[in-house]
Amino acid sequence: GEPIRASDLLDxxxxxxxxxxxxxxxLQARLLGVIGEAYNNLGWTDQAEPLIERSVEISRQAExxxxxxxxxxxxRLAIVQANRSxxxxxxxxxxxxxxIQESVDPSSSGNWVLLVALAETYHGRGDVASGQEVLxxxxxxxxxxxxxxxxxxxxxLSAMTAMLGHGTAPAATDTVFRRVAALEGAESGGxxxxxxxxxxxxxxxxxxxxxxxxxxxxxxxxxxIYRARREPTLALADALLQRxxxxxxxxxxxxxxxxxxxxxxxxxxxxGEDHVDIAPARxxxxxxxxxxxLHDAAVESMVRVVAAYERAGDSVLxxxxxxxxxxxxxxxxxxx
Numbered sequence: 312g313e314p315i316r317a318s319d320l321l322d323x324x325x326x327x328x329x330x331x332x333x334x335x336x337x338l339q340a341r342l343l344g345v346i347g348e349a350y351n352n353l354g355w356t357d358q359a360e361p362l363i364e365r366s367v368e369i370s371r372q373a374e375x376x377x378x379x380x381x382x383x384x385x386x387r388l389a390i391v392q393a394n395r396s397x398x399x400x401x402x403x404x405x406x407x408x409x410x411i412q413e414s415v416d417p418s419s420s421g422n423w424v425l426l427v428a429l430a431e432t433y434h435g436r437g438d439v440a441s442g443q444e445v446l447x448x449x450x451x452x453x454x455x456x457x458x459x460x461x462x463x464x465x466x467x468l469s470a471m472t473a474m475l476g477h478g479t480a481p482a483a484t485d486t487v488f489r490r491v492a493a494l495e496g497a498e499s500g501g502x503x504x505x506x507x508x509x510x511x512x513x514x515x516x517x518x519x520x521x522x523x524x525x526x527x528x529x530x531x532x533x534x535x536i537y538r539a540r541r542e543p544t545l546a547l548a549d550a551l552l553q554r555x556x557x558x559x560x561x562x563x564x565x566x567x568x569x570x571x572x573x574x575x576x577x578x579x580x581x582x583g584e585d586h587v588d589i590a591p592a593r594x595x596x597x598x599x600x601x602x603x604x605l606h607d608a609a610v611e612s613m614v615r616v617v618a619a620y621e622r623a624g625d626s627v628l629x630x631x632x633x634x635x636x637x638x639x640x641x642x643x644x645x646x647x
Contacts, residue, residue, distance in 0.1 A: 317353060321346055325362055337376055340369040344384050351391050360395065363388045378415045382408045382425075389428060398436030405429040423452035427467040430474060446474050450487055458494055468494075472509065475516045488513050504546060507536035511550050518557065527557040548577040548592065555595045564602045571596040587623040590616045590632070597639055606643035613639045 325346050332339035347362035367384045370376055385408035392401035409425050416422075426449035433442035449471060458464060468491050475487065492513065495506045514529035530553050537547035551574040558567040575596050578589040597612035613636040620629040640646075 317349075318355070318358075321349055321358070329365075336369050336373040337380065340366045340373060340376075340384065341380060343369070344387050347391070348387050351387075351394065356391055356395050360388075360391045363391055378411050379421075382412050382421065385411075386425065386428065389432065393432050393435055396435075398432050401432045402429065402436075405432060418456070421463075423449045423456055424463050424467040426452060427471045427474075431470050434474060442474065446471065453487065454490075460494070469508075469512070472512045472516065488516065502536055502539065504537065504540070504544075507533040507550070508546065510536070511553060514553065514557075523557050523560050527554060527561065530554045530557065543577045543580065545578065545581060548574045548581075551577070552592050552595060555599065559595075559599070559602075564599065568596075568599040568603050571599045585615075585619060585622070587619045587625065590619045590628070593619075594632070594635060597635065601639060601642055606639065609639045610636070610643050610645070 325343065328339055328342045328346065332342065343362045344366035347359045347366060350356070350359035350362065363384065367381075367388055370381045370384045385404045389401040389404035389408070392398070392404060405425055405428055409422065409429065412419060412421050412425060426445055430442045430445040430449055433439070433445060453471070472488065472491060492506075492509060495503070495509050499506050510529045510533040514526040514533070517523075517526035517529060530550055533550045534547065534554065537544060537550055540547070551570050555567055555570045555574065558570055571592065574592045575589060578586070578592055582588055593612045593616045597609040597616070600606075600609035600612060613632070617629065617632045617636050620632050
């Protein structure tokens with residue numbers, strides 16, 4: 312008579328796989344990996360890692376196992392290790408997976424997917440130089456591989472696009488972005504939310520390269536796609552907030568204020584007026600209001616930001632929030 316939780320089903324499944332499939336090691340390894348991946352997707356990395364480690368162990372011992380199964384198991388393990396900030400272990404797992412994949416099929420699309428994961432892991436541990444070197448290899452492989460559109464490739468495309476611009480040659484960045492945009496645009500007619508998310512990421516890449524006008528233009532395309540949806544979404548609010556930073560950098564105070572106001576309004580309509588996740592947008596709104604000389608309004612915006620952080624008990628952001636409030640109070644000539 313009690314509700315069944317996902318964790319109950321996964322726990323039960325893991326016990327049965329361990330106990331009932333001893334004589335079928337390939338199937339046992341595969342299912343343990345799938346269950347571990349499910350745990351990881353739910354954010355339960357403590358439960359995920361031992362199952363995936365067991366999957367890798369069984370795969371190593373199984374006779375006649377397809378190399379692709381071992382590659383998949385190691386890739387899963389690396390994802391969990393990276394999620395637990397064990398980046399050195401994740402690098403080792405991915406490098407082993409790459410060695411196996413390269414020995415079996417050097418032209419496989421799985422190679423560039425693994426290289427993207429490896430580059431992302433290097434970035435995660437703060438080694439941007441190594442990450443960019445590996446990303447360069449991934450870009451080269453991607454450029455001469457037939458794109459299949461699998462979920463793994465879609466995820467890798469998103470990750471790869473997110474890393475572009477950190478020292479990547481602008482020409483290479485532009486080539487990859489154009490190819491990815493063409494692939495996604497062809498599937499959806501250039502109107503899907505996935506395509507809009509790609510434009511948002513492309514805008515961030517252009518911004519990192521210093522081309523704020525191009526960045527703002529790409530974000531504008533994304534905003535138009537999001538606005539065409541039936542209801543406003545947080546993705547639209549995020550894209551608007553990104554445009555706020557570009558408009559501010561381009562010294563367009565009126566547009567900065569308009570974009571910030573819209574981003575806050577959408578968040579309020581979805582989350583409620585006092586939700587802490589509105590605070591970053593309100594902070595940008597306060598800055599835009601201050602630049603337009605609307606100092607009392609800017610103070611009110613920052614008062615609400617500080618109140619949200621106080622309610623949430625966010626000691627990390629509360630201090631900077633109070634400092635920004637003090638700046639707005641000073642600008643409003645409320646020195647005391």
